[in-house]
Amino acid sequence: MGGHPFRPPWRRGRSAAVIEHVPSPVRRHIVSVPVGPEAVRRARVAVAGRFGEVGVVPGSAFADAVLLVVSELVVNVLRHASRSPVADVGITVGAGQLVISVADAEPHLPSLEPDAMGAGLQLVAELAAEYDGYVSAEPAIDHDGKVVLVRFRMPS
Template sequence: MPVGPQAVRQAREAVAGRFGDVGVAPGSAFADAVLLVVSELVVNVLRHAAHSPVADVAIMVGAGQLVVSVADAEPCLPALEPGARGAGLRLLAELAAEYDGDVSAEPAVGYDGKVVIVRFRMPS
């Protein structure tokens, strides 16, 4: 999706639109946590990768996990160590931990950029 003023809303709507496909109950606490993660990840693109023309937002389910990833064209990886995280990354880590998940970041494959990944264990 294009990076701009509508990016957060568009990302949230796109992910919420996939909830039925991936087994997430709309309106549940888990759905709210996933949408908050999407919002924070896209806001981080707007703040820290403003020169990135697009953000690639993905949601996947497998092996009992739901994975949200957001890729952008900024190659600088965020500091993920507990003491170095900003408020947004701390929130992401806390939300993921509530569902036995985690936050990671890695260089993008095939272009100069990065992918931030948040994993959740799917609630039963």
């Protein structure tokens, strides 16, 4: 082969100064929590156990808000998706955002209109808004169910 070292296609002919900064990698952790009396506690413990890896300071106001959101979303699974054997609880961090996701086997999407939300989901929306975030819900991709997502901007 020639004397030129391999250069990825995005670098060929460009100086390093014109290459855009690559965002930090996305870190994602999911735990399946059996739906039942211990579901909320197990979900909170699993999410709190990942705080160090994803840059959340344990015991901070932000950590407390995230854990309260986890609690409320898992309680909603217990109340509204009783046919779900498990709730898949995820914590994802990347691009300055933290996303909590809770998936269940109930395909009915919750109403996210302020007048139609229950007290728990309203609290979740308020907590997300405190950190420039929001709540969304979508059909699950890999099963007949849904995923509720809560996005937060990571505090500096």
